[in-house]
Amino acid sequence: WGTEGHSIICRIAQSRLSEAAADAVKQLLPKWAENDLGSVCSWADQVKFRYRWSPALHFLDTPDTCTYQYKRDCKDEDGEIGRCVAGAINNYTSQLLSYNSASGEAEYNLTEALLFLSHFMGDIHQPLHVGFASDKGGNTIDVRWYTRKEVLHHVWDSNIIETAEERFYDSNVDAMVDAIQQNISTEWADQVKRWESCSLNRTACPDIFAYEGIKMACDWAYKGVKEESVLEDDYFLSRLPIVNWRLAQGGVRLAVTLNRIFG
Numbered sequence: 080w081g082t083e084g085h086s087i088i089c090r091i092a093q094s095r096l097s098e099a100a101a102d103a104v105k106q107l108l109p110k111w112a113e114n115d116l117g118s119v120c121s122w123a124d125q126v127k128f129r130y131r132w133s134p135a136l137h138f139l140d141t142p143d144t145c146t147y148q149y150k151r152d153c154k155d156e157d158g159e160i161g162r163c164v165a166g167a168i169n170n171y172t173s174q175l176l177s178y179n180s181a182s183g184e185a186e187y188n189l190t191e192a193l194l195f196l197s198h199f200m201g202d203i204h205q206p207l208h209v210g211f212a213s214d215k216g217g218n219t220i221d222v223r224w225y226t227r228k229e230v231l232h233h234v235w236d237s238n239i240i241e242t243a244e245e246r247f248y249d250s251n252v253d254a255m256v257d258a259i260q261q262n263i264s265t266e267w268a269d270q271v272k273r274w275e276s277c278s279l280n281r282t283a284c285p286d287i288f289a290y291e292g293i294k295m296a297c298d299w300a301y302k303g304v305k306e307e308s309v310l311e312d313d314y315f316l317s318r319l320p321i322v323n324w325r326l327a328q329g330g331v332r333l334a335v336t337l338n339r340i341f342g
């Protein structure tokens with residue numbers, strides 16, 4: 080996601096934190112964030128150059144199949160298993176679990192762990208961050224977004240959200256966050272428990288999110304799109320509900336993961 084998507088997910092998440100998790104987040108956030116998780120959820124994108132090992136942790140690719148397997152797909156260009164967005168979620172979750180132990184603060188930078196986890200939990204819910212290897216998650220597919228030249232990946236990172244904000248929410252991101260939260264507490268209320276649940280009492284379940292992600296990439300992002308497709312109202316209006324739904328799931332799952340981590 081672009082900055083808007085990450086901000087939306089983190090604002091939804093912060094509003095759903097338990098008291099213990101809210102306290103821990105407040106302790107761990109850098110001062111300049113002024114206890115606003117939404118303002119720092121794109122930090123991981125800003126450090127891609129400084130932390131040369133980090134770009135591979137924002138996504139994963141499948142071998143052009145609509146299924147996902149951790150061992151097969153969660154690796155970087157050098158084939159190192161775990162170096163993908165699902166492995167990174169596991170890694171930073173386990174680092175943050177040391178928050179309440181004496182050794183934790185000494186061994187890891189838990190502020191960075193919180194910012195990475197909050198960002199990667201967002202990215203794994205962007206369908207094309209769990210896309211096909213051959214087109215780099217839609218990065219090599221040239222399309223038109225209305226009249227503008229874009230790549231399909233960027234349409235899902237940013238254009239759908241930005242067009243919705245302009246057209247339906249008066250360019251006001253607060254109104255879009257409110258609308259998604261409204262949906263979470265009404266239309267989607269009976270699904271939220273399922274979104275929050277994790278197999279085998281695990282703290283975080285990135286394999287579930289990645290499995291859903293590649294299905295959505297196949298069923299909605301790639302579907303009907305080819306090189307030089309013109310994407311306009313038909314595509315925008317049918318895909319926006321999927322984007323809203325993934326932003327909601329990302330926010331709910333970041334919150335419940337932080338609530339589990341911090342007790």
Ligand code: DCM
Nearest residue numbers: 149150160161162165166169170286
């Ligand atoms: N892991 C997972 N799903 C699997 C296999 C392993 O989530 N199917 C977990 C095990 C580790 C974490 O991912 O806690 C990182 O794995 P690795 O050490 O291979 O990077």
Ligand code: DCM
Nearest residue numbers: 132136160161162163166167169170
């Ligand atoms: N990772 C990394 N550099 C870090 C932290 C994490 O490359 N500073 C990557 C490598 C791991 C993945 O995250 O394979 C998951 O971590 P782990 O295997 O420790 O669970």
Ligand code: DCM
Nearest residue numbers: 137138140207208209215216218232
């Ligand atoms: N990306 C992806 N899948 C890939 C390669 C990249 O999802 N196989 C993501 C990472 C960035 C965006 O696409 O969000 C642009 O990548 P880059 O900056 O590497 O061009």
Ligand code: ZN
Nearest residue numbers: 080208232236
């Ligand atoms: Zn992206």
Ligand code: ZN
Nearest residue numbers: 080124137202
């Ligand atoms: Zn990212």
